[in-house]
Amino acid sequence: MEKFEPTIIAFCCHFCAYTAADLAGTMRLQYPANIRIVRIPCTGKIDVRFLLEAFEKGADGVYVAGCLEGDCHFLTGNLRAKKRVAMAKRILEDAGIGGDRLEMYNMSAAMGPRFAEVAREMTEKIRQLGPSPVKRGKTVAQSDKQALPVRSSE
Amino acid sequence: MIIAEGKPIKEILAMIEPYDKILVVGCKGCVTVCSAGGEKEVGILSSALRLARQTQGKSLEIKEVTLERQCDTEYLEPMRPYADGYQAILSLACGAGIQFVAEKFRKHPVLPGVDTQFIGVTEEQGVWTERCQACGSCVLDRTGGICPVARCSKSLFNGPCGGSKRGKCEIDPEIDCGWQLIYDRLKELGQLEKLEIVLPIKDWTTSRDGGPRKRVREDLKI
Numbered sequence: 001m002e003k004f005e006p007t008i009i010a011f012c013c014h015f016c017a018y019t020a021a022d023l024a025g026t027m028r029l030q031y032p033a034n035i036r037i038v039r040i041p042c043t044g045k046i047d048v049r050f051l052l053e054a055f056e057k058g059a060d061g062v063y064v065a066g067c068l069e070g071d072c073h074f075l076t077g078n079l080r081a082k083k084r085v086a087m088a089k090r091i092l093e094d095a096g097i098g099g100d101r102l103e104m105y106n107m108s109a110a111m112g113p114r115f116a117e118v119a120r121e122m123t124e125k126i127r128q129l130g131p132s133p134v135k136r137g138k139t140v141a142q143s144d145k146q147a148l149p150v151r152s153s154e
Numbered sequence: 155m156i157i158a159e160g161k162p163i164k165e166i167l168a169m170i171e172p173y174d175k176i177l178v179v180g181c182k183g184c185v186t187v188c189s190a191g192g193e194k195e196v197g198i199l200s201s202a203l204r205l206a207r208q209t210q211g212k213s214l215e216i217k218e219v220t221l222e223r224q225c226d227t228e229y230l231e232p233m234r235p236y237a238d239g240y241q242a243i244l245s246l247a248c249g250a251g252i253q254f255v256a257e258k259f260r261k262h263p264v265l266p267g268v269d270t271q272f273i274g275v276t277e278e279q280g281v282w283t284e285r286c287q288a289c290g291s292c293v294l295d296r297t298g299g300i301c302p303v304a305r306c307s308k309s310l311f312n313g314p315c316g317g318s319k320r321g322k323c324e325i326d327p328e329i330d331c332g333w334q335l336i337y338d339r340l341k342e343l344g345q346l347e348k349l350e351i352v353l354p355i356k357d358w359t360t361s362r363d364g365g366p367r368k369r370v371r372e373d374l375k376i
Contacts, residue, residue, distance in 0.1 A: 052201035
């Protein structure tokens with residue numbers, strides 16, 4: 001049976017997590033290609049709607065990566081994100097998607113290896129959980145939004 | 155403003171079970187201010203409902219709309235052109251708004267997406283507390299601007315009960331004793347003598363106890 005390759009969206013803050021990702025690249029560290037990075041100025045920009053929309057569009061897992069607590073470039077953005085991620089986890093649990101498909105991680109810009117470790121950890125976890133209960137391969141039902149086909153990797 | 159809280163998603167899912175095409179309508183009034191039924195909450199709820207349906211392998215088409223208010227006929231009319239395309243309307247407005255939608259859109263089942271709770275204020279971002287019970291005969295002038303109906307757990311009218319302890323209520327120690335607040339405020343204002351005025355037995359007919367209420371301004375009627 002072909003191995004399930006999850007699609008994971010990583011919302012990374014520009015100042016820490018994205019820089020850590022960049023460092024991981026510079027250090028030529030290997031991490032799974034399943035991670036799709038979305039750069040945001042600060043995890044404080046994260047809104048519960050983005051996280052839910054990622055799942056609606058077929059993500060198997062989502063994580064938010066920000067600065068270490070106390071070191072947020074914008075002081076408390078990552079603390080706000082923490083609460084919003086917690087709220088989104090509860091909603092995902094109630095919706096039957098499962099709150100464990102969404103996580104929040106903290107790292108500094110120097111932590112290239114940690115970025116790679118998180119990517120591996122999350123990929124494995126989602127692989128164990130299996131594809132998102134949102135049925136794969138079919139067009140995701142949308143409201144007025146444009147319908148997007150959801151592809152499973154062959 | 156009116157404070158409401160979103161209903162649990164599972165409860166809403168059960169309500170919309172028979173439908174696969176619904177209109178989710180929010181309100182830019184009170185429920186936006188208390189983050190229960192505004193545009194953002196409409197978006198979040200709609201996403202959650204679609205996700206839940208998709209896990210069951212079924213679809214759910216939702217039109218997300220947020221109206222200025224749902225308690226005025228004119229503000230509901232913008233929905234008229236497209237409402238017929240949907241099987242049910244899930245409203246996140248306060249109870250008044252939800253009911254008005256039901257009255258004006260007679261062909262649609264109208265479902266409540268929130269539990270309407272109380273009339274209150276924003277104490278701090280994310281925290282709303284009760285201040286008024288709409289009793290219809292306000293005595294705030296005699297209690298230093300603090301309401302004995304809404305802020306005393308027992309709605310006592312002439313001072314605290316014996317359970318008031320260190321300024322907290324015996325019903326719930328998290329709640330300030332309303333009468334302690336009244337006393338402190340009147341003292342601050344130098345109007346403690348107002349406490350010596352005995353407030354008569356309250357006439358509750360002006361409150362909900364007298365039945366559904368109505369207010370008319372003849373000079374404004376067309």
